[in-house]
Amino acid sequence: MRRITRLAAVATILPLALAGCGSGDDSGGGSGNAQAPEKTEISYWLWDSNQLPAYQACADAFHAANPEITVKISQFGWADYWTSLTTNLVSGNAPDVFTNHLNYYPEFAGKQQILPLDEFVAADGTKTDVYAPGLADLWVSADGKRYGLPKDFDTVAIFYNKKMLDDAGITEDQMKSLTWNPDDGGTYEKIIARLTVDKNGRRGDEPGFDKKNVKVYGLGLDENNGAGVGQQMWSMYALSTGWQFTDKNPWGTKFRYDDPRFQKTIAWWRGLIDKGYMPSLAIARSGTSVNDGFGAGKYALSTNGSWMINTYYGYDGVEVGTAPTPVGPSGKRATIYNGLADSIYAGTKHKDQAWRWVKYLASADCQKTVGDKAIVFPAIPEALTVAEEKFKAKGIDIGAFTVQIHENTTSLFPITDHASDIGAVMGPAIDAVLSFEAEPSSLTKANDEVNALFQ
Amino acid sequence: MRTSTERQSGTAEPRPGTSPPQSDTSAPRPRRRAGDLPVAMVFLLPAAVGFAVFYLWPALRTAYLSFTDYSLLAPPEWAGLDNYRRLLGDRLFWNALKVTVEYVVVNIGVQTIAALGLAVLMHRLTRSGLIRGVLLLPYLVANVVVALIWYTMLDAQLGIVNQALEWIGLDPVAFFGETSTAIPTIALVNVWRHVGYTALLIFAGLQAIPKTVYEAAATDGASEARMFWRITLPLLRPVLALVLVLTVIGSFQIFDTVAVTTKGGPINATRVIYYYIYEQAFQRFNFGYAAAVCVALFAILAGLALLQLKLLRAGDSDLD
Amino acid sequence: MSHALRRLSRRRTAAWAILVLFVLITLLPFYWMLRISLSNNRTLFANPGSLMPTDFTFGAFKRVLGIATLAEATAEGGSGANIDFWRYLANSVVTSAVITVCQVFFSAMAAYAFARLRWPGREKVFFVFLTALMIPPIFTALPNFVTVKQLGLLNTYAGIVLPYLFMTPFAVFFLRQFFLNISREVEEAAIVDGAGHAHIFFRLIVPMSSAPIATISLLVYIGAWNEYFWPLLVGQENDVRVLTVALGIFRAQSPQAGPDWSGLMAATLLAALPVIALFTVFGRWIVNSIQFSGIK
CATH class of the missing domain: 4.10.280 (MYOD Basic-Helix-Loop-Helix Domain, subunit B)
Structure with a gap:
C-alpha cells in the first residue's frame, strides 16, 4: 500500500525534472493554421451539458453539408459561461456563435457586441415566422434589429406526486381544472391544503393540523425567488389576474410591482407559508433545490419550468404527473413563455460562416435532432412534434406545458433594459416579504427604485 | 522576555573578530552598505517581474477604472470621483462591509484559536504524519465542493446533520437559510476547510523553536500552560503574524462559498463585499463602480495588514 | 508522584x-x-x-x-460529457509541478532579499509586495487574460502557469518569516570565510529551511492543483485542459438544475488522491527534516 502511494507520488513529481522552469511554451499552439485558405473553423458555446450530444450531432451534420466549415463546440456551466463570455468579449476573443439569454442580450446588443442578423435574413430570405408564435419577436431589440434566431422555448406547469394525490383522494382530472384567486386561493389552495400532511398524519384541511410540524408540504418553495420575474415561482399566479410586468412588452420602461393585483398575489403566496402549506424561506434556502425536495417526497406539488422535466421524472421511486397552472381571476391560465437563441459575435472573423451555422441551428433539420433527444422544446413546431413523440416514448406527456400555447394564454418573458439591476433590487425585496420582515406593500418602494433606473 | 529586534541585536552584541552585522544604525563597512542593494536586486528580479506584470499592472488599471464609468463592453469614460461619492451613500456597500466583518470575526476567531490549539496538541503529543495529513485533507478539496457538500449536509429537510439532530430529539435548523445563522454557518464551513492548513503553518513555526528551550524550562519545573504562554507564543510571533495577516486578508475575500450557497441572501444577509463586487462587475456591468469598491476594500485591507504587522512586530523574532 | x-x-x-x-x-x-x-x-x-x-x-x-x-x-443521472481523465490528470500534474518549483524557488530568492539582505527601502518594498494579496482575483483575471492573449499563450501550458510562476505574495511572505528566524551567526561565519550571497543562499539558507520550504511547496502544489477559474479562462482546449476544469462538468450546468452529485463527489475524491499520495511522501519528509533547530 505504502509502496503504491509512494510510486504515485514519484509519478506526480517526476515531470518536475522533465518540465523545468519556463518550458512548455512550445506546447499546444493554435489549431487554426489550416492549409487550404477557404477552410474555416468557427467556435460555438453553450452551457447545458445535457444538450451537448444533440448539438454535436448538429455540428457533424452541418460539417457534412459544408465540408469547408468545422464547428468547434465548447461547453461551460451556467455561472462560468457568462463570466468567461464577458472576459472573452472584453478581450476581443469571443466565440463566433454562442447561445444567448434574454437577460443578457439587451446589454450585448446595446454595446454592439453581437451582430444584427437583418441583412443576412434579408439576403437569404430566411423565414422568421416558422417558429412558435412570438418566439422570434423576443430577439428583436428596441431599435427594431434582430439579434438571434430562436432555438427552443419553455413554459411553466405543476409537477405532482401521483401517490400523494391518490392518498389525498384527488384525481388527476381535478388537477387539470384548478382555479385560483388571490383572496382565498380557489380550488388550487384547497388541494394544496389537502396534500399537506403534519407529523401526526393530519392533513392541512383537517382540524388539529399542526402547522409547526409538517411532514409533507402541499407546495414546494423554490430556492430562488425569481427576483423581478418569478418565472416558475409566482408569475403564473400574478399574470392570471390580468397583471402585466410592464407598460408594454418587450421593451417596457415602467414596471408595475406597485399594482395591487401583484401585491395581493405575493401576499397570498407567502400566506401559504404562514398556513404551513409551503416551507418557510429559510427551509427553502437551507441546502437542496426544490426539485430534490420533491424527489425526496417532501413536497406534493412543485411548480417548475419545462426545462426541468427530465429532472423531475428522473427520481427513482416517485411517480410524477404534470398539470397546467390554475385558471386565475382573468378567466385564463398564465405562464411565462421564454426562449433561447443563438447570436453571432460582432468581432467574428467569419461572419458568413457564422451566419450559415446560426441558420442551420435555427432550421428544422437541427431542431429535429435536438427534439429527438427529448430534453427541451424546439422552437419550430414540426421539431416540437418530434420532441413530443420522444417524450411520450419516455412516458412523459408534455401537454400541460404546451396547452397554454394552443390556448394562447402565454405571456412573453419581460424584456427590458437593466435586467440585472432590476433583479438586484427585486430579489432582496421579495426575500424580505417572504421572510415576513416586510409587508407586500413595501414592494411599491422597490418599484420606484426599479422605475428610477429608466429615468 | 527579550524583545530586541534583529537590528538592535546586531549592534548590541558585536562579536570581536567578525565583521559587524549588517545594520543601518551602526557604522558598517561601506562595502556592505552599498553592496547589498545590487545583490538584493538580483535576488528580487524574477519575483519583481511577476509582481509588476501580474499584480501591479492589474492593480493600477483597477485604480484607474475606479475613476471611470466603465461597463466592460464599451470603452471607459472618465467620471472623476463619481464612483466614490456613490460609494459613500450606498447602503448595500456598508451592509456588505458589515456582513463581511461579521464573517471575518467568526471565521478568524474560531479558526485561529482552533488551529493554534491543534498545532500545539500535535506538537506536544505526536509526530504522526498521518494525523497531520488527515487534518490537511479538507484543504485538498476545492472551495466550491466544500461549500456544496456542507450545503447538502446542512439542509433543513434532507441534510444528514439535521437528520442526526432529529435522531437525538432536536428541532431541525435551517443553517444556511436563516438570516441570523447564515453568516456564522458559512464562516464555520470555511474554518473546517482551513483549520488544518492553518495548524500546519503554525506547526511549521513550532518546529522552528529549538527543543532545548522546552527542555530547559521542563528542568526548571515549568507547567505546560506556562511554557505555552512564556515560550511558545512569544517565539511563534513571526509565524503567528504571518498566519493572521494571511488569513485575515483571505477571509475578507470570502466569495466561493457564498456564490454556490446563499448567493448573498436571504435578503442581504450574506451579501459579502467580494460577492457584491462580483455582482456589480460581471452581472450588472458596473465595472467602474466595482473597481471603486475594490479600491476601498484594498485600502481597508492594507491598513489592517499594516496595523497587524506593527502590532505583532512581524519583522522581529525573539529567537536570536 | x-x-x-x-x-x-x-x-x-x-x-x-x-x-x-x-x-x-x-x-x-x-x-x-x-x-x-x-x-x-x-x-x-x-x-x-x-x-x-x-x-x-x-x-x-x-x-x-x-x-x-x-x-x-x-x-444514473449524469451527463454524457467526454472525459479523458488521464490526459487531464497529466496536465494538472505538469502545470502544478512547474508552478510549484518555479514559484517556490523565485519566492525564496525574493524572501532572502527581504529577510537577510540590508538595503534602503526594504520594508516598504516588502509591504508593496504584500499588498498584492489584497487585489481580488476577479480584477487581476481580466488584465492578465489580455496579457496572456497578447503573448499568444492562450491554450498553452505556459499561459496556464505564467501568472503563478514568478511569485505569490503568500510564498514570499511565508518564506521571509522563516528566513528571519535563522540565526545570524552561521551566516556571519560564512561571510568571514569569504562566501558570496549565492553560496549563503543555496548552501545555508535553503538547506536550513528545508521544512518550511517543503511545507510551502506542498501548499503551493495544492493551490495550483485546485486552481479553477484561471485555467478555465486560458486552457479550454482539450490538450491543455486541467483536471479541475474538466471535472467542472459535474457541477450544475444550467441555472436551475442541481449538480451530478455522485459524479461531483467521485471526481473530488479521485482528484484529491494524487495530492494525498504526494503528502504521504512529503509529510514524512517534513517530519524528518526539522533538525536545524539544533543549530543555534
Missing part, C-alpha cells in the same frame, strides 16, 4: 480526546462524500437519512474516468 503522573496521563488523555474529535469532524464529511459517490444519483434524495450508499454503484467513478457510455451515464 503517582498522583502527579495520573493527573498527567489524564491530561494527556483529554488532549488526545480533543485531537481525535478534530480528526473525526474532519473526516465525517469525507465519509459523506464517499457515500454519495457510491450512490446512484437518481435514488440519492429518496433516502436522505440512510448512512450507506443508496443503490450502490461504481457508476460515478466510471463517469469521472470517462469509461461510462452515454447511456450508462444518463441512466
